[in-house]
Each structure stands twice: as structure tokens, then as C-alpha cells.
């Protein structure tokens with residue numbers, strides 16, 4: 001008998017409609033009951049535990065760090081951990097968990113696009129798949145994954161890529177780690193692994209994401225630092241370019257020893273320093289090109305690196321990106 005801990009945090013999977021909009025109104029035991037009605041979960045002993053009951057757009061970094069601590073404790077007591085979570089920030093929660101989790105126990109996040117009281121909900125099937133994956137021998141050692149719409153996706157690189165469709169998540173450029181459906185549980189890929197976050201971390205330094213758009217000036221970069229950001233992530237154009245004003249502002253930051261990570265606003269593909277006046281200048285000045293990580297995951301990587309005792313956060317990020325195969329060696 002496999003023993004799993006199910007941690008309920010809220011999200012659409014646990015909401016019911018009200019006159020004022022959807023609200024979280026189902027606990028982990030109710031979610032488990034609905035999942036058991038979809039697939040036979042005989043042989044899996046699930047212990048439901050309620051953590052927060054919030055929609056994930058209302059969560060802060062400290063909420064996710066509390067989830068990291070709860071998962072650490074649950075993983076020490078069980079063969080695997082399943083988390084129900086809102087989808088809006090699920091990719092960030094999954095990423096922070098991946099930065100923290102080092103053990104062999106599968107840690108699987110899931111959620112839903114439709115509420116608990118929908119006449120055709122997707123949550124019960126997603127949760128049933130997450131539980132089956134977490135209990136499967138093939139899942140041991142796969143780290144943190146996301147179970148959604150019959151796919152098991154790696155936490156590192158996963159993105160919410162559709163607003164309302166049932167297949168809400170994708171990991172562009174990466175293959176699924178597994179599939180769970182009527183044909184059974186199949187492991188088909190790997191999930192990179194490289195813990196970085198120190199146990200017991202309860203807060204992270206401020207890192208801001210700066211978007212690029214036609215004619216963006218330097219004010220967002222300058223303001224981020226003025227507000228206390230210890231590093232910035234640029235959601236750059238295309239393969240990593242920035243407006244001349246943003247490039248200059250980033251070069252000033254790098255000269256002052258403030259780390260700058262470059263990502264792309266496109267949603268898919270890796271960034272690199274190709275263009276004079278843009279990405280090539282940033283690369284020459286020491287900006288870290290964060291492979292194919294989304295701006296949101298790169299922000300958490302830099303914040304986690306800045307929270308360690310290592311004083312060279314940029315080098316730490318680059319090493320981590322190489323270890324997980326997001327950046328070439």
C-alpha cells in the first residue's frame with residue numbers, strides 16, 4: 001500500500017460559484033472523494049491535509065515557502081505528496097518546490113480549469129491522475145511534476161499557456177515526464193533536478209520582472225532598484241533583446257554588481273546574446289541568459305540564489321541552469 005499525503009491549498013479545483021464570483025469552498029477530503037469517483041484508487045492510501053484555502057492569484061512568495069515547508073514534512077512521512085493548487089501561479093509554486101525538493105518521493109501539483117461544482121469538472125480526473133502518478137513506481141525520483149489533462153509535465157519549464165482550455169499547461173521544448181489515462185500510467189521522460197533553496201527559508205529577496213515593449217524606457221529598471229530589488233529579470237524581446245534605454249540601464253546595474261537575468265517574452269525557446277546594441281552588449285557585460293525559463297520562474301531562481309550564502313548569485317544561477325540543461329555547457 002502506497003501512502004500519499006494530499007495537501008489542499010485552494011484554487012479553482014476547490015471553488016464553488018457564488019453571486020460575487022467563485023470562492024474556495026471544498027476541502028481536501030471532498031476533492032479526494034470526487035477523484036475516487038473517477039478512477040479506482042485501490043492500493044493507494046491518501047491522507048488529506050488542508051493548508052491554505054485561497055485562489056492562487058492571491059498567494060505571495062511566503063505562502064509558497066510555507067507550502068515548501070509543508071511538503072518537506074509530508075515527504076518525510078509518505079511515499080509521495082500531491083498538492084491541489086490554483087492554476088494562475090501553479091508554475092511558480094512548482095518551480096520553488098523544485099528548487100527545494102531533493103528526495104526520491106514524487107511531488108505532484110494539480111488543479112483545474114473548472115470549479116468543483118461545475119456539471120463537467122476537470123479537477124477530479126486531474127487529481128486522480130496526480131494520485132496515480134505519485135503512487136507509481138516509475139515516478140520515484142522524478143522530483144516535482146505537474147499533472148494536468150492526462151499529462152505529467154516537469155516543474156522546470158512548465159507554463160500555464162491557456163486561459164480557459166482544459167489543457168492549460170505546457171512545457172514548450174520539453175517532453176512530458178509521463179501520461180496517465182485509461183491506458184494506465186506511463187513514464188516517458190525525465191524531469192531535471194537541482195535543489196538550491198536552503199531548508200527553512202521563510203522569505204526571499206526582492207527581484208522584479210521588467211517587461212520589454214516598443215520603446216520601453218529605463219524607468220522600470222531604475223524604479224525596481226530604487227524600490228529595493230536586489231536583482232532584475234528582463235522579459236526581453238525575441239531571443240533576448242532590449243531597447244537601447246533598457247540596455248543602458250542594465251549595463252549600469254551590472255557595473256554596480258546587481259545581477260540581471262535575461263528571458264524572453266515570446267513564451268518559447270532559449271535566449272542568447274546575438275545583437276549589437278541589445279543582447280550581445282548584455283552578454284558581454286555579464287547578464288545571465290536564463291535559457292528557456294519563463295520570466296516568472298527565472299525571477300524565483302534569482303531570488304533563491306540571492307538568498308544563499310554564495311555572494312555571486314549570477315554565477316550560481318548560471319551553474320544551476322547548466323545543471324538542469326536549460327543552458328548549454
Ligand SMILES: NC(=O)C[C@H](N)C(=O)O
Pocket residue numbers: 010011012013054055056057085086087088089111112113114
Ligand atoms: N484555474 C484556476 O485555478 C485559476 C484560479 N484563479 C487560481 O489560480 O486559483
